[in-house]
Amino acid sequence: DAKTTQPPSMDCAEGRAANLPCNHSTISGNEYVYWYRQIHSQGPQYIIHGLKNNETNEMASLIITEDRKSSTLILPHATLRDTAVYYCIVRVPPSSNTGKLIFGQGTTLQVKP
């Protein structure tokens, strides 16, 4: 699986958009970009994933650059409950051979009032 690089920490004001960057310059053609977050003392929670097109769901938007070497997770209106560690992961979907998610150190997002 390709490695990812994320800033260790970020702050965001409550109600503003949080933009979390991720570099994955060695991503291969069949690898997807997944985002998870882990709120303190809980298991990781899936947020969104994509291959090459931008994606949006009820939680967030995912913007992937045309060369797929980087992406940005956007939380449009951050709340205090969005304070968590956010993980960017690139992987192939589960198959008969593989499927593990490799978690890096992630970005600790602190949403402030």
Place this chain on the structure above:
Amino acid sequence: GAGVSQSPSNKVTEKGKDVELRCDPISGHTALYWYRQRLGQGLEFLIYFQGNSAPDKSGLPSDRFSAERTGESVSTLTIQRTQQEDSAVYLCASSLRPDRGIFLNTEAFFGQGTRLTVV
């Protein structure tokens, strides 16, 4: 059940004892994963099951660690002769396998974990 269930939620054991941790995945999820998270650290991959087979055991730290899965459902992670460095939260996750190349709904759903403390 609605989500991934793990038991026990907390386990305190004496050094040298064996422990078994249980994971009940979401019904119908063929993929199952075990991770370990030490205090203040990231998630370490341990093992991946597809059905009852484990094609990837590369993360198991030593031969004291083993896992099995039966009925393409429940999985048990066993740690023999526990050591203090085994203290961590052990997380289980499950997901669907892509159907004929359609990669929707392949996200992993995690349980709340078992907090293991070896004293």
